[in-house]
Ligand code: SF4
């Protein structure tokens with residue numbers, strides 16, 4: 001019979017593995033729901049209803065989609081480079097999921113505390129490009145090839161801009177460790193976005209380009225290249241590309257949250273009279289649950305009514321549980337982190353549904369002629385300011 | 397193997413044609429942005445276009461031949477199916493051509509209703525163009541706003557004649573249907589709402605820097621080239637030629653109305669965009685005037701029961717939303733036309749595609765195809 | 778001013794304001810079709826029907842064949858016989874009436890031609906069918922009107 005201390009010990013050792021397993025198991029579902037959220041947001045902005053048929057308000061749509069993709073015929077066109085064609089979609093998924101390892105969901109929940117966390121993520125996203133390139137090349141078809149060419153050029157050039165933006169934030173924090181960066185923000189009591197607004201802007205643009213999101217969705221611009229590098233893919237392999245894309249979006253939004261928005265910290269973490277904000281998770285979940293109950297009353301069919309009602313009740317129950325003072329401590333970190341990431345993802349979607357698409361050469365111009373010089377200037381100014389500050393302090 | 401394939405395949409027996417510097421890609425016939433079944437064979441150097449050729453005919457239904465086997469009245473519904481985005485305009489052109497060869501004139505009330513519906517249809521067609529054009533350039537949302545307004549127009553059509561798209565709204569000699577109760581009101585309400593909506597589209601697009609970059613200086617065509625190629629409609633006006641058949645060779649009761657002909661200067665995609673936006677506003681202006689002074693009276697002229705126009709031949713053209721739509725009708729004094737030849741604006745305008753896209757990038761091809769505003773039903777007929 | 782607009786992305790923000798504003802559910806324009814059926818206009822030209830005289834239950838059609846002649850697609854076939862004893866004289870009566878909706882373009886010419894308002898294009902617009910033969914309606918189907926499978930939850 002192991003003692004309690006032993007169990008706790010084991011748990012500490014097992015924690016990274018548990019989180020890892022959890023992420024890998026739950027992530028596909030979550031990304032499915034991000035897709036649903038995107039479709040719903042898109043529908044709302046476009047005066048439409050969006051998915052409504054599978055489950056109440058289309059809530060089961062991701063599951064139906066996943067099933068459909070799984071049982072779809074797996075078409076491998078003739079004369080493709082078979083092995084590469086098979087393997088290419090796996091690469092971006094692998095790298096994107098690997099990048100999850102260093103995301104600090106809260107002070108407690110993270111898989112690894114790497115002292116070069118930021119660089120690790122950047123490295124991983126760069127490798128992800130390989131999957132796109134190989135996929136486009138292996139398809140042995142013109143549209144995917146053009147898509148792959150574009151994507152390579154685009155990702156390589158925006159990585160530079162992104163690097164500059166990240167380095168500026170890292171300089172302010174004085175650390176490459178994701179957890180330490182947040183801790184530094186906690187200590188100084190200010191989110192880095194207020195130190196680095198331009199850095200954040202560059203990061204935002206570069207991140208959209210990195211994840212192939214409109215207005216920079218060149219590699220898959222559906223009105224020009226049909227589906228870009230994915231044109232020849234179908235079924236589950238295609239789904240893998242999408243999984244990778246949404247994972248990447250999550251990762252870049254997480255980096256933005258960590259670097260510029262104080263990660264798991266609630267707004268104004270050091271202002272005591274705002275402590276009531278710790279109740280936010282509970283209040284928000286109860287609110288969402290109440291919304292579900294309200295919608296349940298408006299459903300047309302009995303099954304949808306019950307489904308929506310049960311969902312609302314469950315969310316309220318969880319929300320109430322989160323209101324228990326002991327639990328708050330555990331959930332408020334992940335809650336704020338995920339909340340900020342969700343807001344960032346919403347920004348991405350909003351931009352996508354509003355703007356036309358850049359042309360390929362204009363994108364390059366924007367990257368090389370505007371973003372990179374701006375990033376360099378930002379870096380320079382940041383460096384000088386930090387230097388001046390240090391001098392000033394040491395002089396004191 | 398079509399001619400285009402033989403001409404443009406660099407190494408017929410070598411499948412690794414990627415080794416050469418030129419890439420040949422087939423845009424269409426199944427491509428999201430060729431607006432139907434247009435196929436454009438592009439020769440690319442990297443992403444730059446060094447040559448192109450349109451392959452058309454995938455939607456050919458032999459409309460002109462069908463005409464020879466139908467009576468004049470029976471052929472009327474078929475013209476709706478050429479430019480199905482502007483069925484009412486097609487019908488107007490056909491009916492007026494036959495009226496002209498028979499030397500009858502539709503009564504004034506019928507003419508006013510015709511103008512109202514045709515101008516509504518012009519707006520509907522331009523809305524369809526705007527939505528898909530914006531979608532091609534990557535703006536996803538205007539499409540749905542445009543379709544929302546277009547839906548209101550289609551509702552008016554449905555109330556008036558019972559069909560939404562291929563309306564068969566006019567008959568030779570006038571109209572089949574009297575206006576319904578509340579017609580004027582519904583049209584007026586639409587017009588008032590619509591002007592605000594146009595402003596909204598302009599907020600989304602006109603000032604947007606990405607839109608400007610994507611459209612300014614793209615697909616430039618000079619006025620001389622336009623005339624050389626026989627290009628008409630907003631494309632011609634975008635190049636600065638003030639030519640609108642409604643003013644130049646008035647038909648129906650257009651002389652009764654005041655409206656302006658918007659023109660551009662540079663002949664690029666942006667100018668054509670501005671011209672069409674302004675045309676929608678002008679169309680609203682015409683509709684408002686027409687609704688205000690719509691006369692009473694009969695809606696059908698006195699025409700014989702069996703239509704047998706005298707021997708002769710006639711060409712009548714109108715300003716369809718996409719350009720000059722002309723009908724050449726040859727009659728041999730039988731119940732069926734001897735020959736009907738249609739001059740479709742989309743077909744003629746499409747011929748200028750090649751000179752408009754040379755030297756541009758692949759992304760511009762879709763922008764230019766969008767800006768020419770083709771409907772494949774009309775190109776292929 | 779234009780520099781200000783450019784620098785602070787005013788043009789982009791204005792666009793984003795428009796799309797953001799439309800998120801209010803009250804602007805939703807689409808409908809859930811099989812659950813909610815849109816009303817169609819009175820003059821709608823949809824599924825054909827052969828009208829029956831409500832007083833005596835007999836068909837209004839006088840088998841004059843005008844609709845078949847008017848149709849550009851030649852898809853109406855009117856079957857009739859003479860009422861007289863030898864089958865050659867007397868009033869025409871309708872025996873069968875076939876109407877191929879798969880070829881019909883709902884132009885309304887047949888409806889306009891009918892002298893007795895027997896043939897009418899109604900407001901029904903649900904005519905989907907599992908087979909081509911099912912799209913050819915005979916007299917009975919025309920008198921009863923379409924019976925599409927209704928959507929069930
Ligand atoms: S609607 Fe037109 S096509 Fe259909 S049967 Fe009647 S006349 Fe023929």
Ligand code: SF4
Nearest residue numbers: 838839841842844891
């Ligand atoms: S035109 Fe009318 S009455 Fe004559 S055959 Fe046709 S349906 Fe019957």
